[in-house]
Each structure stands twice: as C-alpha cells, then as structure tokens.
Amino acid sequence: MKNIIKSGLVLAAMVSVPAFAGYSFDLSDKDKITFGGFIKADIRSISGDVSSPATNNDYWIGAAAVTEDISTTKFTVNETRFNAKYVHGDVTGFIEMDFYGGGGNQIISNSSHPRLRHAFIKYKNFTVGQTWTTFMNTSAIPESADFGGPLVAESFIRQGQIRYTNGGLQVSLENPHSDKGDNTQDSIPDVIAKYTFKGDWGNVSVSGLARQLNTVGGDTVSAAGFGISGRINTIGKDDFRFQVHGGKTGRYVSVVTARDLVGEEAEKSTSFMAAYRHFWSDDMRSTVYYGTTDADLGDVKNNHLAINLFKNYTKQLSFGVEIGNFEMANANKESNYLQFSAKYVL
Numbered sequence: 491m492k493n494i495i496k497s498g499l500v501l502a503a504m505v506s507v508p509a510f511a512g513y514s515f516d517l518s519d520k521d522k523i524t525f526g527g528f529i530k531a532d533i534r535s536i537s538g539d540v541s542s543p544a545t546n547n548d549y550w551i552g553a554a555a556v557t558e559d560i561s562t563t564k565f566t567v568n569e570t571r572f573n574a575k576y577v578h579g580d581v582t583g584f585i586e587m588d589f590y591g592g593g594g595n596q597i598i599s600n601s602s603h604p605r606l607r608h609a610f611i612k613y614k615n616f617t618v619g620q621t622w623t624t625f626m627n628t629s630a631i632p633e634s635a636d637f638g639g640p641l642v643a644e645s646f647i648r649q650g651q652i653r654y655t656n657g658g659l660q661v662s663l664e665n666p667h668s669d670k671g672d673n674t675q676d677s678i679p680d681v682i683a684k685y686t687f688k689g690d691w692g693n694v695s696v697s698g699l700a701r702q703l704n705t706v707g708g709d710t711v712s713a714a715g716f717g718i719s720g721r722i723n724t725i726g727k728d729d730f731r732f733q734v735h736g737g738k739t740g741r742y743v744s745v746v747t748a749r750d751l752v753g754e755e756a757e758k759s760t761s762f763m764a765a766y767r768h769f770w771s772d773d774m775r776s777t778v779y780y781g782t783t784d785a786d787l788g789d790v791k792n793n794h795l796a797i798n799l800f801k802n803y804t805k806q807l808s809f810g811v812e813i814g815n816f817e818m819a820n821a822n823k824e825s826n827y828l829q830f831s832a833k834y835v836l
Contacts, residue, residue: 512575513836520579527572527586528835532635535563538825540818544746548590549637550794550816552747552783556823568602569637572836582612584621607648617653624653624662624682625742627695627719630731632765632779633800635812635831640781640794641745642816643763644733645697645717658686668703669741669750675704692729694720699742705754713756715739726769731779733763744783744792752787759785773802791819806835 512526534548541557542550548566573586586608594601610619622628626645631638638646653662661683666676684697697717702710715737722730735743738758740750748759765779778797785791796814803809810831817824 522577524575526836528833530569530833531567533565533830536825536827537561539823540816540825552642552744554818556821580614585609615655620650623647624660624684625697625699629721630719630733632731633777635798635810635829640763640779642747642792642794643761643781643783645743646745660684671751672704672706678702692722703750707754711756713738728768731765735761747783747792748785757785757787759783775800793817808833
C-alpha cells in the first residue's frame, strides 16, 4: 500500500466539480426543464484490517467490519448520476438517481441498478417529497473523491418529509424509523427545526430534532439531538467546513456508526468533522478532512482522515486523487485507501 500511495502522489491530479451544471430548455414563458448530473469513474485500493461490506468497499460509511489483511482494488462508475428539474411558475419538481442500487456482478456485465436519490415538489415556502433531511447543512460536506467524505461524522440522510421554509428558518415533519427497534410501530413523524445564518463570510446553521422511538420490547423512548455546522470563507477562495452533533441523534448522524437504539435504550453519541479546502490555483485545489464519532452504549469510536488533490482540465472535466485512513479505534484496527477519480459534469 505504501508503494501505491507513493506512486499516487507522483501521478496525482484531482476530482470533483459542482454536482449540478445542467442544460436548460425554455418550454414557455413560465415553463423550464433542466437536465443535469455527472459521469464519475473511480479506481480504489484498500489495504489493512478494516473493510466496508455494506458498500462493497466502494466507499466508507460510519459502520465498518474487521477483515484481516484485506487488499483489494476496484474499478467502479456507480456514483454517476442524472437529474431533471421542471419549473412551472411557483412550482418546481426535481428527481435524481444514481447507480448504487445493487445488482449485476463483476464476472461479466458489471451491471448496476438505478437508485432513487431525490424526488420532491416545491411550491412557494413548502417542499414535499424525498430529499436531504432538514437536519443537514449540505454546504458543510467537504469535497472528496470518496463518496460523501467523512460520513462517519456527518449528518447524511435523504427521506420523505414536509418542510416549511421562511428565510433562514426551516421546520419539517419527516419519515420516522426506529433503527434497531420495532419500526412497525412508528406512527409519529420526526420533528426537525433549523436556522441558518448567512453572509459574505459563509454560513452557519443550528438544528435540533425530536423523535419517538419504539423498542423491540414494546416500549417507547424519546430522543433528541442537536447539530451546529457551516462553511466559513477564509483566505481567497479557501474555506473551512465543520459539523458538530450531539445527543441522541441516532441514524441522523454518522451513517450507522451510532444506531437509534441499543437494546431498550436510545444511543447517545458525539460527532465532530472538520475540513479545510485550499486552492493552489484557479483550477487546482486540495481538501484535508477528519471525522470522528463516539457512541456510548455501542462502545464504538470510528475515525476517517484523508487528503486529496483535484484539478479541472475544463470547466466540466476534472481528475483527482485521495489518500486516507479509516480506523475502528476501539477495535484497534484500521485500513488505508487510495482512490483515483475522473468526473465529467453534464
């Protein structure tokens, strides 16, 4: 792995531009349709004692597994995505899919099923459908070659909801689900509120959630959590991004490092993520990021550290490389990874 990383540093140029560029067509004075997305190809090598079986080692989430002496390389294009937005006056409809829906095999076809990401309608101050949870601040997600970056410490959920927005205030009722509990009894929606402060300096949001969880034993447990996250402009085009979450946030943070319930009790966790992006030039930039989550009842502490380099060769085409480490601290196990990416924004 050390030789791979060394050669990667020699070869490196980098990935990712904004995910949605799009081609717009005016259908009438009030009607517009926009198509967008990107094509992304990845080459990823992992070496160590930790794997990510839930994602077939395509990217890290918060949960991982001990796998002694793993050494694997994969070529994938599953992060490729397409979307369409239709605007009619005050009404906007949006739908997006990628190809992380499973299916296929690596023997012959390498087929991948499409997967729904977003499908929602916006009318004036209201949003109805499936999209990012209101608890999130999407601008606080760092640029990365690994899908989503340090998901181990991020708020990262898409789900059905009804959301009201008024300036910086957002309030929503969202799909309930008692992770590791009896979700057949979930009848009360999750309640979320967020306020975002914005300016030329960037943005900071403060969010809170309240939930009723149903245990396997037939009890109900109340759970509440908070989040503070943002993106702060620093020197030139550089920026600092952060997320801090605490309380009984459960499945809303860390992509199942922490679960909603452990036995008959709601899990309490603490998560922290920090990332700094520096522009070496107008078309070359790097991000270094770190994320960690500590879950009390589950006795889990996982960390994700990485640094990357991205270079745009045109406005739409970029290449990149990322080197990182994922650690299961309480198990004293870790893996290093190296990922090359090519991305063409449609």
